[in-house]
Amino acid sequence: MIRHCIIQHSKPIRLKRMESHRFALNLIHLRPGDVILLRGRGEIADQVRTVAGGEFTHAMLYVGDGSLIHSDIDGVHADNVQRLLFEDETDVLVRRAICAAHQQREQAITYVRRNIDVSYSVKEALKASKTGHWTDRSNRQFCSRLIAQAYQSAGVNLVPSPDYCTPNDLAQSTTLHSVNDCVHPASPEHITFALSDNPLDLQKTQTGLFFDAVRKITGEDIQKHEQLADHLIGNPHHDTSIAAAFVASGHLDLWKIDVRKNPWRYGRGPNLLPDRDQAQTLVLINDEIKSSSSMRSRFIHQYQVYSRVHHYHPREYFKAQMNLYLTLVAVHGARLITALSARNLFQGRRRKGSGSS
Known part of the structure; x- marks a missing residue:
């Protein structure tokens, strides 16, 4: 039962019923590096609190551009903040490491990104709720450990024991400070989006299947891309099978899903932007510029990483990753150009409208 509880409430809250009152996180007040703590609801959540102690049952790290990274039963992966819905505004708490410099917050974010795809450990999570002196010898993660270790890697200690801590330890951390006004009522449009099909679910499934295949091919407990790269450098005979x-x-084609769903983002649709009022349009345009620019920069970096390692250790797998990131750089470059053009068009229309009045 305990194991079942930990698994069930390692996931964020995403309501399935159509309650009249729902709440969501307000992106305006979030900052990269913020810790998001969730209070689960129901019988299972109460059992988790009995086991782990405290009110909170899950922890996540906001990494910017509407994205968060966390560890649940699907492993370490990214999710969209705008897909989180809550029954009550007290179901979520945002905490911020005010003492951490910008560079330290960025280092913590880099750490969680490097841990994407690492498997979740029920056994390790259970240890965090027990007293004792444990030593982390596993190749696994769970929600609060991921965040505490991320900040520890940047020289910021959130809790006394980063390897074994609970969400409630993060809630009580004196290094973190609670942030007000981070929750607001969710609009009908927000609720519709939050409950729509999530392409990240497909990505998680595909990633899980890929690493299952990697572990079967290599016979090793490989959990993330860095470990896979190290293995292929020393074991080139596995390269063809892994590539x-x-x-x-299907990783090479995931980007096509959003292009088909939102062609306006990439200048491929009949309308540059969906129908919205002026205020919503300007917010959307600025969000698109910021997000596409950030993602393009990150993909350029990833391309450069694989390009360097492929130069010294030519592998089919490294080449496939290079091709993927080169494609993503081009795709999000087109998205950025589209957003910049939309802003110029929008500003021109506003100037024309004000001049005629």
């Missing part, structure tokens, strides 16, 4: 598994996973 084939990567192509078969």
